[in-house]
Amino acid sequence: MIIWSIAKTTVGDAMRRKVVQIFLVIAMGLILISLSFSQTLAFSAREGSSVDLQLVKSFGLGLMALAGWLISLVMGVSLIPQEIERRTIYTILSKPVKRYEFIVGKFLGAILTLAICVALMGIVFIGVVAVKAYAAQPAHTAISGMAAQGLDTAGTAPERIQIIDANMLIGVLMVFMQFCVLTCIVMLFSVIFTPTVNFFLGLGVYIVGLMSSTSLTLLRSEHASIFVRDFYWVLYRAFPPFDQFNVTNALLYPDAAVGNIWVYTGWMMLKGLAFSLGALVLAVLLFWRKEV
Amino acid sequence: MADAIVVQGLTKTYKGALGDRVTAVDDLSLQVVQGEIFGFIGPNGAGKTTTIKVLLGLLFPTKGSIEVLGAPAGDNETKKHISYLPESPYFYEHMTGYEVLDFYCKLFRLNKVARKRKIGELLETVGLAKDGRRTLRQYSKGMLQRIGIAQSLINDPKLLIFDEPTSGLDPIAHKDIQDLILRLKAQGKTVFLSSHQLSDVEMVCDRVAIIDRGRLVKMGTMEELLHIGRTVITFSGAGQPAIDAVKSLAAECQPEGNLLRVYVDAEEGITRVLEAAQGKAHLVSVVPQRQTLEDLFVQIVRGARK
Numbered sequence: 281m282i283i284w285s286i287a288k289t290t291v292g293d294a295m296r297r298k299v300v301q302i303f304l305v306i307a308m309g310l311i312l313i314s315l316s317f318s319q320t321l322a323f324s325a326r327e328g329s330s331v332d333l334q335l336v337k338s339f340g341l342g343l344m345a346l347a348g349w350l351i352s353l354v355m356g357v358s359l360i361p362q363e364i365e366r367r368t369i370y371t372i373l374s375k376p377v378k379r380y381e382f383i384v385g386k387f388l389g390a391i392l393t394l395a396i397c398v399a400l401m402g403i404v405f406i407g408v409v410a411v412k413a414y415a416a417q418p419a420h421t422a423i424s425g426m427a428a429q430g431l432d433t434a435g436t437a438p439e440r441i442q443i444i445d446a447n448m449l450i451g452v453l454m455v456f457m458q459f460c461v462l463t464c465i466v467m468l469f470s471v472i473f474t475p476t477v478n479f480f481l482g483l484g485v486y487i488v489g490l491m492s493s494t495s496l497t498l499l500r501s502e503h504a505s506i507f508v509r510d511f512y513w514v515l516y517r518a519f520p521p522f523d524q525f526n527v528t529n530a531l532l533y534p535d536a537a538v539g540n541i542w543v544y545t546g547w548m549m550l551k552g553l554a555f556s557l558g559a560l561v562l563a564v565l566l567f568w569r570k571e572v
Numbered sequence: 573m574a575d576a577i578v579v580q581g582l583t584k585t586y587k588g589a590l591g592d593r594v595t596a597v598d599d600l601s602l603q604v605v606q607g608e609i610f611g612f613i614g615p616n617g618a619g620k621t622t623t624i625k626v627l628l629g630l631l632f633p634t635k636g637s638i639e640v641l642g643a644p645a646g647d648n649e650t651k652k653h654i655s656y657l658p659e660s661p662y663f664y665e666h667m668t669g670y671e672v673l674d675f676y677c678k679l680f681r682l683n684k685v686a687r688k689r690k691i692g693e694l695l696e697t698v699g700l701a702k703d704g705r706r707t708l709r710q711y712s713k714g715m716l717q718r719i720g721i722a723q724s725l726i727n728d729p730k731l732l733i734f735d736e737p738t739s740g741l742d743p744i745a746h747k748d749i750q751d752l753i754l755r756l757k758a759q760g761k762t763v764f765l766s767s768h769q770l771s772d773v774e775m776v777c778d779r780v781a782i783i784d785r786g787r788l789v790k791m792g793t794m795e796e797l798l799h800i801g802r803t804v805i806t807f808s809g810a811g812q813p814a815i816d817a818v819k820s821l822a823a824e825c826q827p828e829g830n831l832l833r834v835y836v837d838a839e840e841g842i843t844r845v846l847e848a849a850q851g852k853a854h855l856v857s858v859v860p861q862r863q864t865l866e867d868l869f870v871q872i873v874r875g876a877r878k
Binding site: 281282285289292293296366367368369370371372373374375376377378569571572 | 625628629630631632648649651652654655656657658660661662663664666667675678679680681720723727733
């Protein structure tokens with residue numbers, strides 16, 4: 281009850297922050313604007329609809345990732361320090377509230393806020409993709425007809441276009457999990473550091489996490505010294521592999537997919553959950569004796 | 573009567589900006605008896621808020637021991653019987669007064685029915701029954717303070733810790749809080765009151781502790797701390813014969829128009845002055861002048877700094 285109350289209050293507080301609202305509204309607005317891409321970009325009449333759809337999907341997922349990144353970083357760095365600065369924490373911790381309940385409540389509230397933001401963007405995105413897919417169907421039917429008659433289709437794949445693309449749900453889910461991990465990490469830092477320091481630390485962790493594939497390549501390199509390999513081993517193991525959550529290519533171009541996308545998604549969800557839980561446990565331990 | 577708070581040799585040091593140790597509270601010892609209103613006063617930076625935070629378990633002592641209602645400070649079970657009102661409390665502004673109290677009620681694990689009943693009672697007690705559905709953004713400072721007080725009464729606490737409860741309030745709200753503190757005392761609650769409003773402290777507190785630079789400077793009841801000073805005897809219609817008669821017996825003699833004010837230091841001097849002035853002037857009043865807490869506070873703090 282206590283954790284849930286703190287989480288709900290955190291959601292209400294975070295969702296009313298102007299900065300969160302602005303990022304959210306801009307992202308949803310831009311995703312909506314992508315509906316007009318076919319009118320502004322010139323494609324050949326034959327392949328226009330399919331390329332247009334791919335572009336909308338790629339743009340939408342990229343935009344959600346950018347907005348998710350900004351929201352999680354800006355929200356996560358200040359949620360706990362602000363409680364201390366505004367002294368709300370005094371009236372909460374002077375009640376029979378255990379310190380871990382406060383931290384878990386704040387984490388849960390931040391994750392729920394992120395989930396709401398990603399869900400709102402996701403609904404707009406899936407809607408835009410559905411509209412685009414619907415609009416692409418006549419052209420697609422024509423190309424399929426041409427292919428059936430053995431005519432030249434210029435390599436356009438005559439696969440069936442789905443109005444609701446389940447793969448896009450995976451994309452939205454991965455965006456959420458990626459920034460759930462980042463939110464938890466900046467919340468962990470916020471137990472110790474000031475919001476400014478935390479912002480740059482969070483940024484640093486995110487950038488290093490985005491290079492996990494590079495780190496993996498370098499640690500496996502036979503030409504690298506042991507020191508370099510050990511260094512990259514630490515980077516690869518200690519930092520969340522943020523780049524591995526980016527499945528846009530795999531979703532848009534099935535040939536580039538890493539095996540079964542559902543299995544991969546499940547595995548990444550588990551990884552994300554493990555990093556988030558790890559950050560939460562560390563935050564609880566650090567907050568145990570923190571003076572407020 | 574049992575002690576509500578026992579502080580023994582409390583020392584709290586912080587790491588300063590340059591890595592040095594700053595002592596906020598230095599070897600502080602005090603006891604607060606259950607059922608009393610205990611004033612805790614000191615200049616800014618004296619260590620009052622630090623002490624309160626240690627009592628609540630928000631800060632940890634560097635040295636010393638603290639017991640609150642018989643348990644170590646910060647004990648979760650004990651917190652069920654304690655309440656705290658910080659200076660200028662801030663709550664989530666997007667919430668209504670009702671929602672804020674509902675949130676704090678949930679922290680005490682009250683069920684829905686109990687919460688509804690309690691919130692109604694509390695809003696009534698602090699005079700916000702009609703404003704419970706307004707968001708805190710629309711509240712004045714006084715109304716926010718009232719919500720702060722309401723949240724501190726949720727658990728019907730045995731011990732209330734108030735940090736500057738009347739800071740920045742208008743005279744009406746100020747008076748309401750004074751009355752509330754006296755009502756709490758009548759109900760047998762223990763109140764630990766930290767305030768810069770020394771007249772409030774003098775009026776409502778049973779005992780007072782004065783701290784300066786983290787050290788306890790003085791502690792005692794009002795009677796122990798504030799001694800009776802001079803007595804002012806006022807006469808009317810006093811001519812030169814009356815002045816001549818009392819002048820040598822008084823510490824000071826001040827004719828003011830038709831009135832004559834005679835200041836006497838010792839108690840026996842009062843009778844002598846009254847006898848000397850008999851038949852020469854009409855007695856108007858005899859007023860013993862007690863030292864105020866403010867006088868004592870200024871005297872102690874200035875004295876300590878010299």
